[in-house]
Amino acid sequence: MKQDVLLQMTDICKEFPGVKALDHVSLTVKAGTVHALMGENGAGKSTLMKCLFGIYDKDSGKIELEGKEINFKNSKEALENGVAMVHQELNQALKRNVMDNLWLGRYPKVGGVMVNEKKIYDDTKKVFEELKIDVDPKRIMSTMPVSQRQMVEIAKAVSVNAKVIVFDEPTSSLTEQEVEHLFDIIEMLKKRGCGIIYISHKMAEIKRISDEITIMRDGTWVATEKADDLEMDDIIRLMVGRELTNQFPPKTNKPGDVALEVEHLSGMYSILNDVSFKARKGEILGIAGLDGSGRTETLETIFGIATRKSGTIKLDGKQVSNKNAQDSIKNGFALLTEERRATGIFGILNIRENTVISSLKRHKKGFYLSEKSMKEDTQKYIDALRTKTPSQETKIRALSGGNQQKVILGRWLLTDPEVLLLDEPTRGIDVGAKYEIYQLIIDLANRGKVVIVVSSEMPELLGICDRIMVMSGGRLAGEINAEEATQELIMTYAAKYV
Template structure:
């Protein structure tokens, strides 16, 4: 007897100028199950879900929800008909409160005219208590860390009482405790018969929570299997079309003398109380810590994004100020930010413009105009070096997958020829094959004598590519460990030291 199907997508096709993003992709989701959707960046996973959610209009194929054919024209229509989506890139009204964001577009009203703040507050509190989400409904969104904003977005999706919820890289900015919390929410949704579509590059999560698993590659369907029958190596082989035996490249860099000495830096109006550490030539230095520990603030302080209250930065024995990003770039620093959509890309601009934006002085001809030829050549180099999947240089960067956007930003900074590279969550939302390429790139940069600082929420990543790891806790350095001779337990113990 056939198992019941809640959602069926049949032979979905979607084309963009110069590229066929989806080519006859099919997907079935059973009620009360988690269906994992996997593939490399650019495989078409998010595009398929955007066709379901009404953000894109499919060019061909059919979609059935509970046996009825649907074709949503907008995300509002999708939400009203029981399909919700938690996007990888948060798109929130940052100057508004949490409750405003939750009820945007469906404000409760009194007499059909006046928006009721009391009803919003009451319903938000009730929803958060149901999901055990600890966020102040009256807090302004911009004041919350990314992980809390992500939990608000998850709560919003649940609030629609949806039949289908799509989670696109939902744990990319969550702490381990918050990931466990999310999994409990997913179990609750499954018990109510909700169908979950779960997109993630984290294999351990996929194998732990999924019932079914579909792999896509280059816009096509590759395989659908019961998750319990799959191993990590089998999934990787289906995704990349080849064996990938090692998650991390061999470490060939050899740290030398100290090139950067940071003493007691503190940030004004931030969590950073005391950042003290040294970075060596050719070294990959990791920063670990719980959410809110001050990891990101260290990088932003070094790059002049935040106002420094105290402390010193010494490069090659000379004290530098790095009062703003312009001065920091001049001193040989580059910063890959945590939130690429909010602070990394210029969404409506082309890949070429996004690639060369930090290095425009190198393209000036006679101090008047920019050399199109040189900009095109450098963008070609970045596309080839970073293996960026794009039809042309003129493609708007917002149309690329999240991982390919990240590669463009890394290529942008490499063109500035930085001496100190600051990477905040460099592989967030990136598939396993592309991660390996970025790890190799980081090691190659260290081999060239660059100093690299990596902030990551993924402990195996820090242990796999770093030489030393600085652990932050409560806005200050809690300890420093040798990556070869430490454990996740030791790092977590240090991370809880000043909490």
């Protein structure tokens, strides 16, 4: 084994009931390099990393760290041996503060018994200063935006002085400024001789920071190449097994009459302040803005899961109350939430139960629910969205993040809403699946539905929307027709009230 090889994974296999998740997959990571791991949702990327990190037991194969064979039994053992992982789905103790989350399971103690609070605080400050992260160590996690919580998770991985750090979709909830900050941190880690495994669906990122790229498809290894030797089209072709010439489907929807009117909307407990706008039947309306600008709060207040302080909502000229999610569904609204794990999926339920849970009335036959009807509807959206799952009975938590997203989208489409509110609908989703979701959004608009999309990815908003609203400091800073919009103009409006 060469001296510069930090991690060698050879012929790794892993099966779950009904699916071969990994089939003889190999990966080599060198010191001081970024090795990108790419593939469609369900390709096996996260499964491979969980086998490394001790979350899953591999069925066969060999893992070597600095030439020594390893088989971690849990994540604690992995961390103690210099392997850290920043997970795509944040799994944090939200009622605890930042420093508790940073040192959980490895608290410094006084006399081996009492937790040394001062040392925890000082050590947290030291890590944050080194990484230039501006977060109060005593702040409660649940009060922070997702992007800041993600930065805390990144700091935690760095704080263990890991030799190998796995980043699983680390920028999916970060602003552009925070992404630049993360890349600075990664550059610093490379100089220390760290081996970085970087999982992302964002092609521009991968090309910019990677030294090598390994591509997986359907649980198998497809290729490993130097990043400089692969163009984006090559990566896409290797990932999806076919040419994908356009990133966005052709826009065929034609906005009609005004359907949704939001007037002077303000939030009781959020920064949302006096927001007014109209949306037309068959229109795809984008909402842009920096993190914490009020984008998510706008959708949540319209849907009634965030308390409205003032303002009115009208659908087809009729005022709707939307005091809670139940009201909103009854009134023809649907909301795909930003954090699917925390507020989207029912992890202990299977695919079918997660799909039909918001449209049970549709499946009632007398006093009972029709199993046949529920199976048919679930299968319809598994097929339409190309969800990768062994069966409808599979627990949703066993699916990859992108496939979980597809199930939740199918759930809301089953309610046949008039207004579909989508908060980061393609976060953590591969390029092929993104195209399918964009096509679905355009199809819904063609049927006269109002679709409102919040996204941190400006090319996405420019590619599928008819009009883009820009939020800043809880207020509406501007509206632009998509054909006239540029990323520079959006950013100018986004900074207006900051």
